Amino acid sequence: MNWSAIALTLRLALVVCTILLAAGMPLAYWLTFTRWRWKFLAESVVALPLVLPPTVLGFYVLVAMGPQSPVGRLYQSWMGHGLPFTFEGLVAGSVIYSLPFTVQPMAAAFALVDPTLINASAILGASRVRTFFRIILPLSIGGVITGIVLSFAHTLGEFGVVLMVGGNIPGISQTISIAIYDNVQALDYTTANHMALLLLLFSFAVLSILYSLNRRIWAVWPLHR
Amino acid sequence: MRDGGRPLAGAIGLSVRIGKTLGKDFSLAAEFEAGAGITILFGPSGSGKSTLLNCIAGLIAPESGHIALGARVLFDMAAGVNVPARLRSVGYLFQNLALFPHLTVEQNVKYGLAKMPTTMREERTATILESFRIAQLRGRKPNELSGGERQRVALARSLVTDPMVLLLDEPLTALDALTKSEIIEDLRGWNASHEIPIVYVTHAVSEAFALGERVVVLDGGRILAQGTPQEVLNAPRHEIVASLVGFENVFEATVQSVSESQGTMNCGVGGSEVILEVPLAAVQPGEGVRVAIRAGDIMIANSKPVGLSARNTLKGRVMSLRREGVTVIVTVQAGVSFEVHMTPGACQELMLEAGEEVWLVIKTYSCHLVTRKSDEQGLE
Numbered sequence: 001m002n003w004s005a006i007a008l009t010l011r012l013a014l015v016v017c018t019i020l021l022a023a024g025m026p027l028a029y030w031l032t033f034t035r036w037r038w039k040f041l042a043e044s045v046v047a048l049p050l051v052l053p054p055t056v057l058g059f060y061v062l063v064a065m066g067p068q069s070p071v072g073r074l075y076q077s078w079m080g081h082g083l084p085f086t087f088e089g090l091v092a093g094s095v096i097y098s099l100p101f102t103v104q105p106m107a108a109a110f111a112l113v114d115p116t117l118i119n120a121s122a123i124l125g126a127s128r129v130r131t132f133f134r135i136i137l138p139l140s141i142g143g144v145i146t147g148i149v150l151s152f153a154h155t156l157g158e159f160g161v162v163l164m165v166g167g168n169i170p171g172i173s174q175t176i177s178i179a180i181y182d183n184v185q186a187l188d189y190t191t192a193n194h195m196a197l198l199l200l201l202f203s204f205a206v207l208s209i210l211y212s213l214n215r216r217i218w219a220v221w222p223l224h225r
Numbered sequence: 226m227r228d229g230g231r232p233l234a235g236a237i238g239l240s241v242r243i244g245k246t247l248g249k250d251f252s253l254a255a256e257f258e259a260g261a262g263i264t265i266l267f268g269p270s271g272s273g274k275s276t277l278l279n280c281i282a283g284l285i286a287p288e289s290g291h292i293a294l295g296a297r298v299l300f301d302m303a304a305g306v307n308v309p310a311r312l313r314s315v316g317y318l319f320q321n322l323a324l325f326p327h328l329t330v331e332q333n334v335k336y337g338l339a340k341m342p343t344t345m346r347e348e349r350t351a352t353i354l355e356s357f358r359i360a361q362l363r364g365r366k367p368n369e370l371s372g373g374e375r376q377r378v379a380l381a382r383s384l385v386t387d388p389m390v391l392l393l394d395e396p397l398t399a400l401d402a403l404t405k406s407e408i409i410e411d412l413r414g415w416n417a418s419h420e421i422p423i424v425y426v427t428h429a430v431s432e433a434f435a436l437g438e439r440v441v442v443l444d445g446g447r448i449l450a451q452g453t454p455q456e457v458l459n460a461p462r463h464e465i466v467a468s469l470v471g472f473e474n475v476f477e478a479t480v481q482s483v484s485e486s487q488g489t490m491n492c493g494v495g496g497s498e499v500i501l502e503v504p505l506a507a508v509q510p511g512e513g514v515r516v517a518i519r520a521g522d523i524m525i526a527n528s529k530p531v532g533l534s535a536r537n538t539l540k541g542r543v544m545s546l547r548r549e550g551v552t553v554i555v556t557v558q559a560g561v562s563f564e565v566h567m568t569p570g571a572c573q574e575l576m577l578e579a580g581e582e583v584w585l586v587i588k589t590y591s592c593h594l595v596t597r598k599s600d601e602q603g604l605e
Contacts, residue, residue: 119284120323122310124337124386134336138327 001194004171005179012087012175013155016094020151023095024102025144029132031103032110047104049097054160061093061165085167090175093165097158098151105150109143110136146210153206157199237261239390239422243280243290243300253277253287253446259390259439261420263412265454267427268443274426275320277443278392281424282317283310294389294422316388318396322379324367330354330378331363337386349385357381357411373404377411384415391423398429442466464595467517473564474518475595478503480510489536489589492516499560502536503592517593520566524586525555527575537587539563543579546572559585 031043049057065083066072076082083089113136121131137144159177166173168182176195183192242256253273257264266274279285281292283299286307292300299308325333334353338346354360357377367375376396383391397405416423441451442463449463457466467475478492478501488505492514501516508514530538541559548554553572555565563585577583 114321114323116319116321116323117325119282119310120317120319120325121336122284123282123313123315123317124382125311125339126336127311130339135325 001191001198002170002174002176002179002183005174005176005195006198008087008171008173009156009175009177012090012094013152015091016098016155017148017152019091019095020098020102021148024099024147024151025106027099028103028106028110028147029136032107047100050100054097054158055164057097058093058161058164061096061161065089065092065165084165085169085173087166087172090162090166090173093161094155094158097161098154101151101154102147105143105147106140109140109146112143113139149206149210153203157203237295237297237389237421239281239424240291240293241277241281243277243287243292245276245280245285245287245289247273247276247446251446253280255443255446255448256290257441257448257451259422259424259441261422262438263416263423263425264439264441265425265427266441266443267457269428272444273446274443275394278317278394278424278426281390282315282392283308283313297389314386314389316383316386316391318379318383318391318393320394320396320398322367322375322396324375324379324382326367329364329366330359330370333367333378334382334385337382353381353385372400373407376400376404376408380408380411387419388421390421393423393425395426395428397427462593462595464515464517467515467593467595471519472517472593472595473520473566474516474523476516476561478514478516480508480512480514482510483508494539494560499539501539501587501592502589503594504589506594515595517595518563518587518591520554520564522587522591523563523565525557525565525567525575525577526584526586527577527581529584530586533586535586535588537585537589537592539585539587541583541585543577543581543583545579546577557583557585 027046031039031046036042062084063069064071065075067076067082072082072084079088083092117135117139118131121135126134157177158175159181162173162175163178163181166175168174168178174182176199180192180195180199183189183195238261239259241258243253245253247253251273253276255273255277266277268274276285280287280300287300287302289302290300291298291302294314298304298306299313300306325336328336331350331354335346335350338349341349351360354363357380359374359377359381362370362374362378367378370378380396397408400408412423438453439451440454440457442449442457444463444466450457450466464475476495478494480490481493481500482491483505484490485505489502490505490508492501492503493499494501494516503514503516506514524535526538529540539559541557541563544556544558544562546553546555548569551569552566553569555567555572555577557563557565565585575583
């Protein structure tokens with residue numbers, strides 16, 4: 001077993017989930033309730049990682065992080081080193097890659113909240129923030145949990161983006177799936193099998209818990225009412 | 226209940242003047258005032274009633290106009306004022322009640338008192354739970370309540386905040402008669418001790434009569450009539466008002482002669498030989514009018530009556546008899562088909578049967594001339 005890869009993968013998934021919870025929830029709220037006419041463009045951008053080959057996504061993330069891009073230069077001048085091939089770079093790539101898995105279940109759940117309840121809350125003097133935390137969030141908690149758990153599980157198993165953005169540096173950017181690939185390349189099928197089995201069992205357990213908690217939840221594509 | 230920080234400031238009237246486009250060929254253009262007490266907003270579904278309420282509540286922004294509560298401007302297009310819903314001090318009882326399903330009765334009722342000091346909030350909640358007879362339900366969730374209980378919880382929740390105006394959107398539609406009358410009593414009780422405008426949307430005539438001090442009739446986004454229930458319902462000048470308020474007989478007639486000295490006109494009914502005397506109106510012989518007659522205002526005789534003050538005795542034939550509750554509904558063909566309501570006793574005494582020849586007796590003043598929908602603007 002490659003314990004450093006397992007630890008790194010878990011750490012990556014936890015950090016990514018935390019960031020997605022903080023960023024994905026407001027984004028999901030905005031996508032649900034905005035009346036912006038170009039909203040569909042934003043929806044498409046969020047959903048892109050679902051259909052793009054991870055290598056394509058990873059390639060552009062890498063380019064965007066590189067020293068040629070403003071983002072890359074800004075980060076370099078702040079932190080003293082570049083984003084690519086670091087844990088932070090991996091986090092950035094994974095956040096983008098798992099974004100639809102967080103945003104879509106949440107947006108779908110928010111959209112299912114009866115709009116008259118939101119109106120009633122406003123009539124009773126509640127601000128948007130209070131309405132969100134007292135009414136919308138409790139009534140769509142299933143979708144929020146789904147979004148978090150799915151993005152966690154999804155981050156655990158990603159390969160293409162990680163390889164493009166992080167390379168394959170043990171302890172820094174070598175995740176479980178890359179370690180499995182390494183083992184297979186080295187014809188070490190036993191270790192590969194152990195790691196793969198671990199990932200398989202873990203993913204199965206996560207989804208089982210999710211479905212037992214909430215039977216109405218979809219797995220892949222919820223968005224419209 | 227009025228122990229909050231807000232001064233009573235006497236009766237505060239609601240004045241509304243708004244315009245709003247709602248679709249290709251539907252727009253809302255309404256202007257009315259509602260003083261303290263219950264104003265019925267009456268009209269068929271799709272007439273714009275709910276939109277009007279939502280504009281007053283601040284859930285929808287009109288495209289033009291002015292909404293004010295006393296001196297407090299809630300919306301003014303020209304001045305760029307649009308007070309958000311949460312600051313309008315409006316109570317709103319939604320058609321589906323909009324109780325928060327994950328909160329208990331007590332939490333629902335308390336929801337609007339978030340900014341109040343705790344002791345005051347508890348006290349206020351306890352008082353209103355008592356007065357709406359829902360104190361024993363405080364720990365229950367909305368899905369554990371009966372329809373009437375849910376209604377009372379929703380009403381308590383919108384009144385506990387001490388709103389400056391109360392909006393009710395067909396709140397009693399789904400209830401049985403007994404529960405309905407209990408809730409109407411609750412509302413009347415509140416109304417007696419709180420001088421605020423209450424705008425009550427309904428399409429049920431019985432509710433309009435039971436509650437309203439003032440009726441505003443809305444159809445197709447326009448206000449067709451307003452006044453006391455008696456004024457509006459007893460003299461419906463519009464066909465739509467007539468059919469809404471239970472004029473079972475509304476039909477076409479052609480003016481044949483006008484007698485200005487008598488204040489009457491003779492009309493041919495439905496292109497037939499039958500002549501009906503109706504009150505005078507500003508129309509010329511040859512023009513068409515619509516006549517509305519309540520089914521309960523028509524008498525039936527089984528032989529031609531003489532010596533009556535009623536000017537219209539029409540010969541007809543009974544087509545059908547049907548009993549609904551304590552009313553017998555008789556259909557009589559006399560030029561057009563008339564619906565006549567009578568008590569079962571009267572029906573038995575006349576020994577009415579289908580196919581029988583009868584006489585319809587109708588007073589001139591029971592014939593109400595109504596405006597056709599399409600002529601509205603012309604006669605207004």
